Amino acid sequence: MLTTRTTAACPAAHPAPIVCPPPPEGLSLSLTLPGEPHCAGIARSAVRSALHAHALDPFAPEVVLATSELVAVAAYLNPSQDLYLSLRHRDSALRLIVYDAHARHAHPRLATACDARRRGGLRLLAAVVRDCGGDWGFGESREPGGGTRSWAVLPCLMN
Template sequence: MLPSTEADRPLCPLVTPAPLNPSTLATTHRPAYIPRSSDPSALAYSFTVPGDPRSAAVVRATVRSVLRTHGLTAIEEAALSVAGELVACATRFAPGQDIYHSLRWCDGALRIVNWDAHHAHSDTRQAARCTACRKRTLLLLAAVVHECRGTWGISKAGSTAEGTRVWARLPLPGA
């Protein structure tokens, strides 16, 4: 069976796509090449998405797949909310710029880090107003993290070219 559109064709001419089996498409959300493990200690993923509001859906789908792969479904809903809010906020502060997203398991908690290219302001008043605006934008994230007995924060301003890092830590018992 040949691919139906140009976008479905592999870039490598040596790869022949396997025919799609519709019955298996809806049964799994995790990539076939990642073995399922109930040990979350190996959870360490980083990826970049475009600074577009639609990227939040991509990030949520990836986070869901990662958590299910590592047996962390108990923390899934909270993590999906946090990840989606982080990306949605980043797209407002740095539209069109790449957004870096990271998931790590550390000391019984999921650590989610989001970096966007919105630079630090040199004027301290402008920097304070910008940080306050970002915090207001992340009120839902703050509520979810609080309910999970986790923590979150915005990186301190560094040089004007570094961008902004926002992180959240969701402990498994709280979620």
Template sequence: MVTVALPAYGLASSTRPAAQPASELVAVNATFTPQKDLCLCLCRRDDALRLFVRDQHTDHAGPGAAELCAQRCRRALRLLTAVGDDWGGEWGVCRALAPHRGHKSWVVVPR
């Protein structure tokens, strides 16, 4: 999907650094929230390509469970660390902002 969309919008040079992180974001979020909706967004802003996936991951009952889940998510997204190092980008995970529920995983890839 990303490999078709980016060239169509004149961003063919961003296809290689964006395709793997997009696949990784979708795969990891689908693992953490199986059989629930995901939203993948691609934006070009400030001379960078921004990709994020918003999922419907529920909040955890206690702070220990939330931290354990956050650690598991960071380990699962370790490929994004490599992409960030190679392409000078950054990534993270945070709660989705209202009115959305769940969490948002994101990566920024400079052009």
């Protein structure tokens, strides 16, 4: 004998929650990259995605270009060594830092030549940062293990 059971209809679907992007102040991205030519592309993609997730897309062209320049020069001057990239939003600015293992030369002439080489490689970065009203630079890393810290700060004032 076949019995009929009454089953309750599927529960009413709850309206989908409105998902707002996290606030820009929460943006914090850190990653380690191989010191290889392709790592600039990986860095660009990660930074573009992080900016999109925090609704900072209007700043992507300049920040992605700055990221690419910092990472490419670090990889060129320090081949086959890992690089560390950091992107943060602090005080209405996007702050990029790239650490590489290229230590400061002890000999003054070598240090000057190396600095000139890095500065020359970062000419495009300098122009982009200047146009945005930001700041950039590089110097000896204070992190354990030494190396070089290159950075750019790009203001991102929201209207």
